[in-house]
Amino acid sequence: xxxxxxxxxxxxxxxxxxxxxxxxxxxxxxxxxxxxxxxxxxxxxxxxxxxxxxxxxxxxxxxxxxxxxxxxxxxxxxxxxxxxxxxxxxxxxxxxxxxxxxxxxxxxxxxxxxxxxxxxxxxxxxxxxxxxxxxxxxxxxxxxxxxxxxxxxxxxxxxxxxxxxxxxxxxxxxxxxxxxxxxxxxxxxxxxxxxxxxxxxxxxxxxxxxxxxxxxxxxxxxxxxxxxxxxxxxxxxxxxxxxxxxxxxxxxxxxxxxxxxxxxxxxxxxxx
Amino acid sequence: xxxxxxxxxxxxxxxxxxxxxxxxxxxxxxxxxxxxxxxxxxxxxxxxxxxxxxxxxxxxxxxxxxxxxxxxxxxxxxxxxxxxxxxxxxxxxxxxxxxxxxxxxxxxxxxxxxxxxxxxxxxxxxxxxxxxxxxxxxxxxxxxxxxxxxxxxxxxxxxxxxxxxxxxxxxxxxxxxxxxxxxxxxxxxxxxxxxxxxxxxxxxxxxxxxxxxxxxxxxxxxxxxxxxxxxxxxxxxxxxxxxxxxxxxxxxxxxxxxxxxxxxxxxxxxxx
Numbered sequence: 001x002x003x004x005x006x007x008x009x010x011x012x013x014x015x016x017x018x019x020x021x022x023x024x025x026x027x028x029x030x031x032x033x034x035x036x037x038x039x040x041x042x043x044x045x046x047x048x049x050x051x052x053x054x055x056x057x058x059x060x061x062x063x064x065x066x067x068x069x070x071x072x073x074x075x076x077x078x079x080x081x082x083x084x085x086x087x088x089x090x091x092x093x094x095x096x097x098x099x100x101x102x103x104x105x106x107x108x109x110x111x112x113x114x115x116x117x118x119x120x121x122x123x124x125x126x127x128x129x130x131x132x133x134x135x136x137x138x139x140x141x142x143x144x145x146x147x148x149x150x151x152x153x154x155x156x157x158x159x160x161x162x163x164x165x166x167x168x169x170x171x172x173x174x175x176x177x178x179x180x181x182x183x184x185x186x187x188x189x190x191x192x193x194x195x196x197x198x199x200x201x202x203x204x205x206x207x208x209x210x211x212x213x214x215x216x217x218x219x220x221x222x223x224x225x226x227x228x229x230x231x232x233x234x235x236x237x238x239x240x241x242x243x244x245x246x247x248x249x250x251x252x253x254x255x256x257x258x259x260x261x262x263x264x265x266x267x268x269x270x271x272x
Numbered sequence: 273x274x275x276x277x278x279x280x281x282x283x284x285x286x287x288x289x290x291x292x293x294x295x296x297x298x299x300x301x302x303x304x305x306x307x308x309x310x311x312x313x314x315x316x317x318x319x320x321x322x323x324x325x326x327x328x329x330x331x332x333x334x335x336x337x338x339x340x341x342x343x344x345x346x347x348x349x350x351x352x353x354x355x356x357x358x359x360x361x362x363x364x365x366x367x368x369x370x371x372x373x374x375x376x377x378x379x380x381x382x383x384x385x386x387x388x389x390x391x392x393x394x395x396x397x398x399x400x401x402x403x404x405x406x407x408x409x410x411x412x413x414x415x416x417x418x419x420x421x422x423x424x425x426x427x428x429x430x431x432x433x434x435x436x437x438x439x440x441x442x443x444x445x446x447x448x449x450x451x452x453x454x455x456x457x458x459x460x461x462x463x464x465x466x467x468x469x470x471x472x473x474x475x476x477x478x479x480x481x482x483x484x485x486x487x488x489x490x491x492x493x494x495x496x497x498x499x500x501x502x503x504x505x506x507x508x509x510x511x512x513x514x515x516x517x518x519x520x521x522x523x524x525x526x527x528x529x530x531x532x533x534x535x536x537x538x539x540x541x542x543x544x
Contacts, residue, residue: 057333061399064336065351069361079337081442089341089439127333167361170353199471 016154019043024267028091028099031267037101037116039263042151045139048200048270050077050090050130051242052100053249054118054258057082060127062170066248067131069167073176073244075132075200077270083124091269096128102261104246109253118258126256131242133265134179136201136272140194146187149228156263157181158222159243163215164206166244171252177243178206178214180222182234191237198272207238214238224262288426291315296539300363303539304370309388311535312373314423317411320472320542322349322362322402323514324372325521326390326530329354332399334442338520339403341439345448345516347404347472349542355396363541368400374533376518381525390530398528403514405537406451408473408544412466418459421500428535429453430494431513435487436478438516443524449515450478450486452494454506463509470544479510486510496534 014036019027024044030036040049055063060082067074078090087094097119105113105121115121134157138148150157157179164176183191188208196204211219219236220227224243230236249257260266286308291299296316302308312321327335332354339346350362359366369391377385377393387393406429410420422429429451436448455463460480468476483491491508492499496515502508521529532538 061329061333061336061354064333064340065353068336068348068351076340079340081337082333 024269028094028267031101032095032098034116037264039156040101040265040267041135041138041157041263044267046272048077048090048268048272049133049135049265050268051133051245052096052103052258052260052266053129053131053245054096054126055129055254056123056256057125057127059171059252059254062172063129063245065169066166066172066245067129069169070176070244072202072206073166073240074242075202076129077132077200078130078268080128082127085122085128087128087130087268090130094266094268096266097122100260100266101264104259104261106249106254106257106259108255109250109257114261121256121258130266130268131245132198132200132202133242134195134202134239135265137195137198139272140198141191144190144194146183146191146194148181150181150226153228155226155228157225158228159224159241159262160211160216161223161247166248172245172248174244174247174251175215176206177223177241177247178238179225179241180219180236180238182228182230183237184233185235188235188237195239202240202242205237205239208235211236296541300366300371300539303373304367306388309373309536311428312537312539313407313410313429313535316539318544320349320362320540320544321405321407321537322540323405323517324368324375324530324532324538325401325403325517326368326398327401327526328395328528329397329399331443331524331526334444335401335517337441338438338444338517339401341441342448342516344474344478345438345512346514347474348401349404349472350402350540352400354399357394357400359400359402359540362402366538366540368538369394372532372538373536376531376533378521378526378529378531380527381522381529386533393528393530402538402540403517404470404472404474405514406467406474406511407537409467409470411544412470413463416462416466418455418463418466420453422453422498425500427498427500429497430500431496431515431534432483432488432491433495433519438520444517444520446516446519446523447487448478449495449513449519450510451497451513452491452508452510454500454502455509456505457507460507460509467511474512474514477509477511480507483508
């Protein structure tokens with residue numbers, strides 16, 4: 001398997017297993033080359049991964065406020081200059097138009113398309129926001145011997161809309177989205193302690209146990225990602241999730257919004 | 273000494289010592305009533321204190337980016353809606369026009385006046401940014417038995433411009449400003465450990481020891497605040513400072529900018 005210099009038109013797809021052994025830079029190059037469009041949990045370990053929200057500049061100030069007011073769900077780690085697709089504060093060569101495995105495009109708050117490249121959609125009035133992602137701390141959890149089922153099973157982490165309201169800013173508002181990982185009770189406290197060290201990646205869990213307590217009706221039916229089994233000796237543990245702004249965007253109905261596809265994140269050069 | 277219901281036109285000034293025994297809400301009321309215009313270190317202990325930067329909305333997005341890119345010096349803890357002087361995310365009743373002891377007013381980046389009330393200057397296009405302040409963690413340092421000379425001597429903490437460049441955003445750029453506290457060597461490590469727990473208040477020190485290593489020519493001549501003595505068994509310890517954006521504002525030269533006067537902070541309701 002070679003990455004550098006390969007003609008993308010004839011490039012072979014890279015498997016999830018092969019992506020896991022690449023460095024962050026090489027993994028991002030494979031994504032840029034159109035050779036991988038899958039989920040990024042477990043890829044580029046040791047590097048900050050980010051959720052992406054791209055908006056026209058007219059919405060940027062209110063969205064900035066929304067992230068500042070809801071920083072557990074929306075921890076901003078990088079914001080582009082208006083019209084500039086390069087995220088220079090997150091890496092030497094990160095192009096937001098090509099470096100995410102898959103993008104969701106919304107018009108007036110409605111899902112329009114999923115694409116793997118937004119070069120043709122980029123405009124001079126767009127601002128890209130990158131929000132820290134819980135994939136970031138999964139490396140630390142696994143390093144401490146806490147197994148994560150969705151990674152072991154190559155599924156996208158389960159995500160749910162909750163009844164927890166976010167603090168509004170301008171047109172942006174809505175319920176918090178959470179990601180869920182089933183853990184043995186003995187690991188819940190250790191996982192809380194470990195993830196609390198990553199405030200740029202949602203920090204400690206916001207809840208564990210009864211899903212109904214935070215407004216989740218059916219734990220077996222995630223709103224995004226894949227269902228995972230919860231074994232008899234496990235408890236569901238919930239972290240604030242960077243898909244939260246995607247709900248706020250549906251409420252705000254901006255003329256255009258481009259996000260990462262859930263589970264398919266931007267891998268940055270920032271070391272944890 | 274009574275606060276509530278007192279006519280502000282006949283109100284007696286409240287001394288620093290009397291301010292120190294008031295709750296955060298009562299201390300802020302004394303400031304709003306025009307009865308205290310001094311420095312706020314050691315007042316409203318246990319509550320987040322904030323640096324203030326008010327800008328016209330045309331500068332707000334770039335300033336937001338500047339804070340995000342330089343979050344050690346500029347940790348955003350609250351941002352107002354455009355034209356709204358109430359900081360609802362930081363307390364039940366915080367009016368940015370009256371609740372800071374003293375304000376510096378800049379026109380085109382040049383200092384124009386120091387005032388104790390900005391009711392007459394407020395406009396519908398202004399946005400107020402509040403940045404966490406190192407005063408916030410001084411409580412924790414003192415609680416752990418680490419003495420702080422400027423508080424003991426009722427002086428404003430010493431602040432210096434450094435040669436450390438910040439990451440620019442639009443028109444905002446410039447050297448980082450630091451605050452300095454002299455500590456015994458044995459306390460430097462403990463103080464680093466304690467302040468690291470407060471990322472919203474500049475976190476751990478950025479330097480200790482030789483002032484010249486970060487571009488400070490004369491430790492006895494702070495650029496803001498008062499000089500304090502450094503005893504023979506003490507080391508100067510430097511933290512990133514929320515006055516940093518005031519330097520960036522001088523570079524950006526916005527038509528109008530209003531900040532807190534150095535050392536005279538906004539006391540919020542947010543508990544540490």
